[in-house]
Amino acid sequence: MTQVFVLCTGRCGSKTFTRAAEHMTNFTAKHESRTHLLGTNRFAYPDNHIEVDNRLAWWTGKLDASFGDTPFYVHLTRDRDAVIQSYVARKNYGLVKAYRDTMLCNLVLRKPKTDITAIAEDLVDTITSNITYFLRDKTKVMQMQVETMQQDFPKFWDWIGAKGDLDAAMAEWSVRHNATE
Known part of the structure; x- marks a missing residue:
């Protein structure tokens, strides 16, 4: 039984990571595949699976209770300022909107307004x-x-013992998946 969890902030190549990992023949790879589920179903990932989901960072307690130190864990990052600017460009959509409007209790509506950056x-x-x-x-x-990623992904491939088409996986890194307009 092997699971791989890719933890990230979002806006950092997570969709591309998934597309690259889909070229493995001994692992399945999904992006945010169980976000719609609750309780133990949320963490019922199959064996030999790579899950890439920025929301897992909010459920690390349940992730630890479900899997502990058994899986491989990846911390996927991107230049901090680039991630921030990508979220700023999506200020009225997705995670940054939810964070602003619920976690931070509508900080943009307060006087003085809190800057989206x-x-x-x-x-x-x-x-x-x-x-x-x-x-x-x-x-x-x-x-x-x-x-x-040109250096990191092949190391990751070897680290988890992946099989499949590494060349096709690496080609995914030249495609911008889920890019902010």
Whole structure:
């Protein structure tokens, strides 16, 4: 039984990571595949599976209770400022909107208004802190950066014992999946 969990802030190549991993023949790979489920069903991932889901950073307690130190864990990152700017560009959509409107109780509506860049910075720093804290005692952890994926992904491939078409997987990194307009 092998699971791989890719933890990230979002806006950092997670969709592309999934597309690249889909070229493995001995693992399945999905992006945010169980986000619609609750309780134990949320964490009922199959064997030999790679799950890429930025929301897992909010459920690290349940992730640890379900899997502990058994899986491989990847912390996928991208240049912090690039991630922040991507969230700023999506200020009225998705995670940054949810964070602003619910977690931070509508900070944009308050007087004086809180700048969306400051909100995106706080979001990215909070998620990164959650991931770093969660991974502190895990023994199978790989740090990967979207900017160095040409070197990092083949190392990851070998690390987990992947089989399949590595060349096709690497070609995915030249395609922008789920890019912010």
